[in-house]
Amino acid sequence: xxxxxxxxxxFIGEYNSNIDLLYKSCIKQEDYLTDIEILDTCSKKSNGTSxxxxxxxxxxxxxxxxxxxxxxxxxxxxxxxxxxxxxVRSNSxxxxxxxxxxTDLEHRRxxxxxxxxxxxxxxxxxxxxxxxxENYVTINIAFQALLRDAKMNQQQKSMLKRRRxxxxxxxxxxxxxxxxKKDCAEFDKRRTSMxxxxxxxxx
Ligand SMILES: Nc1nc2c(ncn2[C@@H]2O[C@H](COP(=O)(O)OP(=O)(O)OP(=O)(O)O)[C@@H](O)[C@H]2O)c(=O)[nH]1
Numbered sequence: 278x279x280x281x282x283x284x285x286x287x288f289i290g291e292y293n294s295n296i297d298l299l300y301k302s303c304i305k306q307e308d309y310l311t312d313i314e315i316l317d318t319c320s321k322k323s324n325g326t327s328x329x330x331x332x333x334x335x336x337x338x339x340x341x342x343x344x345x346x347x348x349x350x351x352x353x354x355x356x357x358x359x360x361x362x363x364x365v366r367s368n369s370x371x372x373x374x375x376x377x378x379x380t381d382l383e384h385r386r387x388x389x390x391x392x393x394x395x396x397x398x399x400x401x402x403x404x405x406x407x408x409x410x411e412n413y414v415t416i417n418i419a420f421q422a423l424l425r426d427a428k429m430n431q432q433q434k435s436m437l438k439r440r441r442x443x444x445x446x447x448x449x450x451x452x453x454x455x456x457x458k459k460d461c462a463e464f465d466k467r468r469t470s471m472x473x474x475x476x477x478x479x480x
Contacts, residue, residue: 376405
């Protein structure tokens with residue numbers, strides 16, 4: 278099973294009272310079990326503290342940013358958060374879901390769909406407009422899409438890590454071979470036992 282960690286202001290799953298701010302759940306998606314941990318960034322722990330923004334941002338595998346379509350300030354805050362995430366996690370791709378909430382209050386809308394789309398394009402994140410008050414269908418679709426993205430991202434990262442480790446091993450062995458270090462003898466021993474016509478297998 279895979280653990281995917283989200284940072285969000287919204288809560289889905291079973292509240293774990295032992296760890297303040299953290300909600301845990303295990304879901305089945307496409308025949309795979311996935312443990313989900315969701316950290317609500319706006320709440321405070323019972324002792325009145327909350328982890329620093331940077332700690333929270335490094336902890337997460339994915340982000341959910343929620344603004345209200347009736348509140349331009351919340352949209353500006355969402356953009357500033359996207360900016361911070363981009364800076365803190367600049368070394369690799371990180372899945373982000375931008376949610377424009379409260380579509381049931383269309384008559385009070387101050388942030389247009391186009392503005393949301395534009396920001397999502399700019400920051401390369403997924404974007405949905407939803408209403409937490411009305412139903413969970415679109416929210417569910419949005420979370421499923423983010424989860425899929427986060428899992429794929431994790432798989433790609435671990436594949437890259439494995440590739441990098443095997444490359445390091447190869448370069449170590451080659452280094453030992455050319456610098457005549459003691460594991461060179463071990464390397465040679467293995468090499469001579471191979472068929473010279475078959476490709477050199479380094480693990
Ligand atoms: N009409 C409507 N009201 C909503 C919706 N989602 C949340 N609200 C209301 O908006 C208010 C704020 O909701 P919260 O869930 O406390 O929002 P929040 O951003 O997590 O709040 P803080 O964590 O205190 O910053 C509450 O009165 C909710 O009932 C929605 O989709 N439609």
